[in-house]
Amino acid sequence: MRTTQISANETRFPEPQAGEAIVVSKYAESRRKAVILHPDDFDLFERYRHIFAAREPYELRLTDTALAAHELGERGADEPDLDIESLDRALS
Amino acid sequence: MVDQPAPGLRGAIVWAIVSYIPEAPFRLWPGDGHPAGEIADAQAFARQVRRQGLDAEQTFLVNGKLRPVLLLQDRPRRALREIVALRMVRLETLSKTQQTSIRDQREPSLFHLPVRPAKYGLSKEMAIDLNALVRVHASAILPRAVGRLDDNELRVIGQRLVEHLDIDIEPLLARLVEERLEALTGPGG
Numbered sequence: 001m002r003t004t005q006i007s008a009n010e011t012r013f014p015e016p017q018a019g020e021a022i023v024v025s026k027y028a029e030s031r032r033k034a035v036i037l038h039p040d041d042f043d044l045f046e047r048y049r050h051i052f053a054a055r056e057p058y059e060l061r062l063t064d065t066a067l068a069a070h071e072l073g074e075r076g077a078d079e080p081d082l083d084i085e086s087l088d089r090a091l092s
Numbered sequence: 093m094v095d096q097p098a099p100g101l102r103g104a105i106v107w108a109i110v111s112y113i114p115e116a117p118f119r120l121w122p123g124d125g126h127p128a129g130e131i132a133d134a135q136a137f138a139r140q141v142r143r144q145g146l147d148a149e150q151t152f153l154v155n156g157k158l159r160p161v162l163l164l165q166d167r168p169r170r171a172l173r174e175i176v177a178l179r180m181v182r183l184e185t186l187s188k189t190q191q192t193s194i195r196d197q198r199e200p201s202l203f204h205l206p207v208r209p210a211k212y213g214l215s216k217e218m219a220i221d222l223n224a225l226v227r228v229h230a231s232a233i234l235p236r237a238v239g240r241l242d243d244n245e246l247r248v249i250g251q252r253l254v255e256h257l258d259i260d261i262e263p264l265l266a267r268l269v270e271e272r273l274e275a276l277t278g279p280g281g
Contacts, residue, residue, distance in 0.1 A: 058256050062223070065190040066201035070223045073181035074112065076157050080185065085215040086160065090107040090234040 001049065016041075101163045101175060103246045104237035105213055108228045110179060111156035119153035128153060160213075161228065162220050162241065162249070175233070178249070179224035180205070183217045194219050200252055203245070213238025220249065222256045 013036055016022045022036040037045065072078040116133040131137045140146040161177040181202070183191045194202045202219035205212050212218075241249070254261055 055258070055260075057258055062201060063193075063199060065186070065193050065199050066221075066223065068190060069181045069183075069186060069194075069199075069202055069219065070221055072185055073179055073221050073224055076112070076155075076159075078182040078185050079159065082158075083160070083214060083216045085209070086213055086238050087107055087158070089209075089213055089238045090236050092236065 001046075100166065101237075102166045103241040103243075104163045105160055105239035105241070106163060106237050107158060107234040108161050108177070109156050109232040110159055110161060110177075110226055110228060111154050114152050114154045121151040121153050123151075160218070160238065161226065163233075164249075164253075167230070170230070173230045174227045175230060177226050177228050178220050178222065178253075179226050180218045181221050181224070183219060191217075201256065203249060203252070209239075211239055212241075222249070222252050225253075225257070 014022050016036050016038045018038045018040045020038060021041070023032050024034040024036065025031060026033050069078070116131075118131045118133075118137060120129040120131060122129055131140070137146075141148050160180050162180065164176045164178060167173075167175060183194060186194070193199055194204050195206075197204065199219070201222045203222065205214065205218045205220065207215060207217050209215055
């Protein structure tokens with residue numbers, strides 16, 4: 001969220017208590033124009049937003065080893081020979 | 093009649109015919125008596141379908157291999173014949189450093205399977221590749237499982253798979269937390 005700062009001397013607004021949200025409405029309360037939060041609640045909101053923010057694709061976290069192993073497997077180059085013992089178990 | 097895999101497929105290590113992912117240039121088999129064709133890429137294929145009347149369905153020549161896989165789903169009704177699985181990779185062709193990294197559980201994408209024939213049914217050291225999700229048809233699976241992962245191991249695989257597939261489960265978690273909080277704080281909670 002983009003946050004902008006404004007000096008308290010330049011505006012007038014009610015001061016909410018912690019745990020309180022003051023809704024500024026217009027058109028006879030039918031539309032919310034702004035919501036004023038206590039700084040502690042805003043910090044909490046920011047923490048939640050950080051926790052639930054969109055994550056980056058997992059591919060960006062893949063290690064060189066993961067990529068090397070995957071590439072070998074995709075080509076079938078990881079198996080120089082067949083695991084005959086295991087295959088015989090499957091056929092028994 | 094093809095033998096059917098027994099119920100309780102989830103967590104089973106089985107041998108199956110697994111095809112490779114087709115990639116460009118694509119090889120096409122036009123039928124007996126005709127040489128195999130080749131198409132440069134998906135766009136070229138689509139153009140031929142659109143402008144030259146090529147049938148959208150073709151026989152693509154794709155390699156496949158008999159190899160062990162980990163099955164991720166049960167099919168008690170046998171209504172769906174395709175089963176999602178994870179391909180495995182042998183460790184021996186990787187460098188010593190890479191092998192050590194996998195054995196030391198420092199590779200979230202590679203779930204290590206030590207040589208434990210009684211449990212995993214494999215006589216080679218392997219790792220389950222979390223980036224290698226495949227679908228195999230029931231008829232392509234050898235019915236006798238050689239090994240099995242336990243519930244804890246499957247839980248780890250599932251958690252890692254959610255991350256590897258970029259699945260967003262946070263709305264689900266948030267809803268569950270909200271429901272739990274509501275149950276705790278509501279009347280009778």
